[in-house]
Amino acid sequence: MFDTIAEKKFLLKELVKRDLTSKYKDSVLGIAWSFLNPLLIMIVFTAIFSMLFGRQIENYPVYFLSGRVIFDFYKSATQGAMKSIKGNESILKKIYVPKYMFLVSKVCYEFINFLISFIILFLVMVATGAQFHATSIFAFIPLALLLILIYGVGLILAVCNTYFTDVGHLYQVFTLILMYASSLFYPMEIVPVTVQKIFTLNPIYCAITAFRECVVYGLMPDASTLIYLGAFGLVTLAIGIILFKMYDSDLILQL
Numbered sequence: 001m002f003d004t005i006a007e008k009k010f011l012l013k014e015l016v017k018r019d020l021t022s023k024y025k026d027s028v029l030g031i032a033w034s035f036l037n038p039l040l041i042m043i044v045f046t047a048i049f050s051m052l053f054g055r056q057i058e059n060y061p062v063y064f065l066s067g068r069v070i071f072d073f074y075k076s077a078t079q080g081a082m083k084s085i086k087g088n089e090s091i092l093k094k095i096y097v098p099k100y101m102f103l104v105s106k107v108c109y110e111f112i113n114f115l116i117s118f119i120i121l122f123l124v125m126v127a128t129g130a131q132f133h134a135t136s137i138f139a140f141i142p143l144a145l146l147l148i149l150i151y152g153v154g155l156i157l158a159v160c161n162t163y164f165t166d167v168g169h170l171y172q173v174f175t176l177i178l179m180y181a182s183s184l185f186y187p188m189e190i191v192p193v194t195v196q197k198i199f200t201l202n203p204i205y206c207a208i209t210a211f212r213e214c215v216v217y218g219l220m221p222d223a224s225t226l227i228y229l230g231a232f233g234l235v236t237l238a239i240g241i242i243l244f245k246m247y248d249s250d251l252i253l254q255l
Contacts, residue, residue, distance in 0.1 A: 008101060015105035020112070038069060038117045042124065049185045056187050059216075062130045065121050066216050067184040067208045073114040074150060074204055075175050080106035081154025082161045082168060085251055092252055099251060100244060103154050107147070121215075133218030142210035142221060142229065149203055149233035155240030159247050162254045182208055203232045 042065045050060045057063045084102040091097060125132065161167045181198075182205045188196055199205050206229040210221035 008098070011097070011101060012105055012108065015102065016109050016112070019105065019109040038065065038072070038120050039124075041068065042120075045185050053186055053190075056189070059128050059130050061128055062121070062125055062216055063212070064185050065124055066212050067182065069114060069117040069121055070146065070208045070211050071179060071182055071184055071204060072117065073110060074146065074207070075179075076113065077107045077110035077150045078153045078157060079168075079171065079175075080110055081150070082157035082171060084154075085158050085162045099158075099248065100155070103158050104151075107150055107154060111147075130216070131218070133215070135214045135218050135220055137214075138220065139211055139214040141226060142207045142214070145226065145229045145233050146204075146207045148237050149207075149229070152233060152236030152238070152240040155244045156236070159243050159251065162251050163247075178202065178204055181205065184208070203229050206232075 042061055045064050045068075046061045049064070053060060081103045084106045085092070085099055088097075088102045092099065124130075157167065157171065181202050183199065188199065191199070206225045210225050210229065213219040213221045
């Protein structure tokens with residue numbers, strides 16, 4: 001699988017380019033939407049929740065946006081990966097293309113959108129007078145571990161969604177629950193200790209916490225958090241690869 005991805009760089013590049021051009025086709029603002037979307041969401045949430053949590057959280061806009069960009073990357077990338085097989089049914093029925101190439105292209109495409117959102121985070125930090133820390137360079141560690149998790153979840157969802165369409169609807173509900181369990185817009189201290197322990201098992205919360213520690217608080221991410229996130233991601237990726245390999249030849253029959 002990994003050898004094929006390396007060999008088919010041109011195909012991957014064209015698939016990502018197709019997704020980028022189709023997203024902004026017939027759009028007046030075009031790529032500007034990728035900048036405006038996280039910015040507008042941050043403004044709305046800041047206006048609503050800063051009155052509740054503003055005293056408990058220093059520089060609420062940066063706190064919220066730093067969590068939101070990570071969560072949106074996970075949600076968009078896994079949902080795109082989930083629909084990657086069915087969404088390219090017409091191509092797969094005409095010519096042979098390794099099916100996971102569509103999944104990889106969706107994740108790469110969403111990673112580009114994430115980088116755009118990261119620029120917005122940088123600009124918001126400048127505008128709000130947030131302090132920049134040298135530890136920000138270590139933010140790539142939780143991001144790399146999150147990518148492993150995304151590919152694993154994406155492989156599992158792509159197979160399940162091809163067989164059962166209801167998976168897409170159920171996953172929307174799941175990501176909504178996941179958002180509230182990831183401490184995006186509230187401090188974790190406001191929930192009971194028992195609930196906090198449950199939330200720490202959420203790998204997305206771990207990725208957000210490690211990212212905030214590097215970028216917002218100027219701390220090195222907790223080693224146990226990274227180990228848990230990495231282990232969870234690798235196990236998920238292993239399950240995803242095995243599952244995809246088991247059903248690869250039958251997926252085309254389900255389209």
